[in-house]
Amino acid sequence: MELTPNISTIKAPREKSQLALVPSLGVSFSMDKDMRQISLTQGMYAIVDDEDYEWLMQIKWNAMKSGKTYYAQSWNGEKHLFIHRLVLKAKDTQMVDHINRNGLDNRKSNLRFCTKGQNAQNGGLYKNCKNKYKGARWREKQGKWYSDIKFNYKKIHLGCFDTEIEAALAYNRAAIELFGEFAYQNEL
Numbered sequence: 001m002e003l004t005p006n007i008s009t010i011k012a013p014r015e016k017s018q019l020a021l022v023p024s025l026g027v028s029f030s031m032d033k034d035m036r037q038i039s040l041t042q043g044m045y046a047i048v049d050d051e052d053y054e055w056l057m058q059i060k061w062n063a064m065k066s067g068k069t070y071y072a073q074s075w076n077g078e079k080h081l082f083i084h085r086l087v088l089k090a091k092d093t094q095m096v097d098h099i100n101r102n103g104l105d106n107r108k109s110n111l112r113f114c115t116k117g118q119n120a121q122n123g124g125l126y127k128n129c130k131n132k133y134k135g136a137r138w139r140e141k142q143g144k145w146y147s148d149i150k151f152n153y154k155k156i157h158l159g160c161f162d163t164e165i166e167a168a169l170a171y172n173r174a175a176i177e178l179f180g181e182f183a184y185q186n187e188l
Contacts, residue, residue: 035048044104056087069102070103096113097114098111121182132168135149135158136170145160
């Protein structure tokens with residue numbers, strides 16, 4: 001079953017996975033049988049677990065962009081509400097991370113509590129970054145690609161490389177060693 005931008009939910013026999021589309025992002029992924037879509041503004045959808053759908057549908061949700069990522073948010077007259085925070089029942093002092101970095105995928109299996117540092121470790125390139133890969137940058141003067149990573153507020157130099165891919169691979173290896181499950185991995 002192919003979804004169109006106007007469909008707000010999938011509720012049908014779902015033995016097989018279905019394809020969910022987030023039209024404005026060009027993102028698609030396989031819909032599990034226990035997932036539902038919540039319609040947002042800008043033609044976007046939030047993905048939630050079936051068990052959370054009914055109570056979340058009592059709130060009017062908007063697509064909100066922050067950096068390169070969109071999130072599902074609402075305003076209750078006092079403060080902004082975010083689906084991912086409500087789903088995990090996060091306290092004001094707690095941070096919630098989207099494991100797959102898709103801010104509209106709010107299934108419990110894609111959310112985890114984290115520190116501010118861990119959330120940054122799982123983040124990709126900055127919004128205005130000119131580099132193709134995280135941790136790889138061109139040094140014109142040396143004619144080489146440099147790789148570095150930040151850990152405990154310090155920049156660690158990982159080496160100089162002939163290619164951007166080699167520099168990105170060095171970052172990937174160091175990120176796994178330093179950040180474990182929160183490590184961002186460049187897609188090469």
